[in-house]
Amino acid sequence: MLRASAVCEEAGYPTSSLTCEGFLRQAVAISVGLGMPNIPVALVPGHVGTQSKDELRRNILEVTVERVIENLTRTLAAGSGNAEPGARDIIFKGGFKAVNRHFYEKELSDGLPIVPPTQEDVEAFLRFTDRDSNEVLGTILPDQRAATIWSIAVNGVMAGCRPEYMPILVALVEAMADPAYGVEHSGNTPGSDTLIILNGPIIGQLGFNYTQGALRDGFMPNTSIGRFWRLYLRNVAGFLPRKNDKATFGNTWRVVLAENEDVLKKIGWEPNSVEMGFRAGDNTVTIGRYTGGGAFSSVSGSTPEQMLPYLVDAVLKYHTWQLLFTVSVGNGSLRPLLVITPLIAETIAKAGWSKADVKRYLYEHARLPAWEFERYLRDWTIRGVWNLEEEVRLGRMPNIFYESGDPNRMVPIVWKPEDYMIAVTGDPLRNNAYVFAHNGFLGYPVGKRIELSRDWQQKLAALES
Amino acid sequence: MPAVNNDGYYEVFWPRSPRQADRKPVAKRLDTLEGKTVAQLWDFLFRGDEVFALLEEGLRARYPGVRFVSWRDFGNTHSRDEREVLARLPQRLKELGVDAVICGMAC
Secondary structure, three states, X not given: OHHHHHHHHHOOOOEEXXXXXXXXXXXXXXXXHOOOOOOOEEEEOOOHHHOOHHHHHHHHHHHXXXXXXXXXXXXXXXXXXXXXXXXXXXXEEEOHHHHHHHHHHOOOOOOOOXXXXXXHHHHHHHOOOOOOOOOEEEEEOOOOEEEEHHHHHHHHHHHOOOHHHHHHHHHHHHHHHOOOOOHHXXXXXXXXXXXXXXXXXXXXXXXXXXXXXXXXXXOHHHHHHHHHHHHHHHHHHOOOEOOOEOOOOOOOOOOOEEOOHHHHHHHOOOOHHHHOOOOOOOOEEEEEEEEEEEEEOOOOOOOHHHHHHHHHHHHHXXXXXXXXXXXXXXXXXXXXXXXEOHHHHHHHHHOOOOHHHHHHHHHHHOEEEHHHHHHXXXXXXXXXXXXXXXXXXXXXXXXXXXOOOOOOOEEEOOOOHHHOEEEEOOOOOOOOEEEEEEOXXXXXXXXXXXXXXXXXXXXXXXXXX | XXXXXXXXXXXXXXXXXXXXXXXOOOOOOOOOOOOOEEEEEEOOOOXXXXXXXXXXXXHHHHOOOOEEEOHHHOOEOOOOOHHHHHHHHHHHHHHOOOOEEEEEEEO
């Protein structure tokens, strides 16, 4: 909303931005990032989602109207901007505990001890990339800071990464800066967190876990790179809790999910990297934001037809309000992610099914009665001002969402089979699955190729010797 | 025996990087809303349709000559094509003779 207001202000139109009580601090933080620290907001008391019509009426007429008038007609005091250090300034000198206290008090760490980012360690990271340390990969919203190679190295050190992870960190920040991902939405209400999917030979070279406990901390590359992502979101994008990060609940970062490419190769399924447009064997990262997810235990059966109904049911149970991203607001950006173990994948593949066949099955069977689909958004959550009939009539959604006026007709939850994503990892000999509920265009899946430095093999060998 | 200091000594860098946004002034405010045209921009969330209707009522009570351009004339400002929508906005506001904007909803 404030991005729209800033565009109007810059074009010469005074604005008033309607802001519920719980979002006032976020508005201040965002306005600084937009370069307009005094952009005015109008208080909407409480939260509109829980107010009766009478309460809403009283709040708007007795409070908000006056604030809107003030915003549009009274000259605003110039906002203040705080002076900041330079990009390569030493900001603190001292012992380990004092450094950590300083970083925590200045909101530069996540609450766990950080590795002090010293010249020596930062330079060790920079040796694992051919990119110039001053190179800017993009400007990261909402703080609008430069995503430099240097800042990647500093945050990589802090997260506890090893220097050789640097090419992966660079690829991740390239993905973060890609407009298709929508990093600016990373502080939104659901508190979704990014999942990083890793593909390619680098999984084995750097010792990522891709078997039992694949999403558990305890494996340095998986864990520290996941932590790096969150630190970079804090320090460069600017997502600090109670400011730009308005997660209602949130959770800690997700560790990197590395696919089991050994099994994929054996059963003839393409890795996620190929689904994202890369060649098999490329080292790649894929990022997407997920509102949550859950494990589904004991997927039983010896054929796809016996196993998949349970997985269809699991996908449906985890996507409710997220249907917002399927309607025109989200422009069909919902991409549910199904993670299955090698044992399940092997059992399905044994029947001759490809990944594409599984996606087709999910598309054709993960369906809801139209009335239930509409109820989630129109009655239970955002109270949208639309219906599926109008969406289809105006060409905003595929025809399959309104093939008749029967409210009991079954409609899919995504626009096309390819919207489903499937990853294979986890304990090879167990028959379990995990469904990640997707956050639509507020974290749309984006993939990037990992560029290794010219003498990558020699540098790795030097580390081992 | 004196205690050994195992805390080390570190000179550490700033993990942020410079902001890229130039400081920009906000627009000049209006003398009054009387006789002015106010646009409604909405992200199609959080009961904005009801809120804008109430704001119209409250503002008209104070400024009988105020006019409104409905959120329906702009579409959703917070959809997947937000960048394109916002890029077109200044021209659209000009075409519609808008003087000021109310933007919602941050909830």
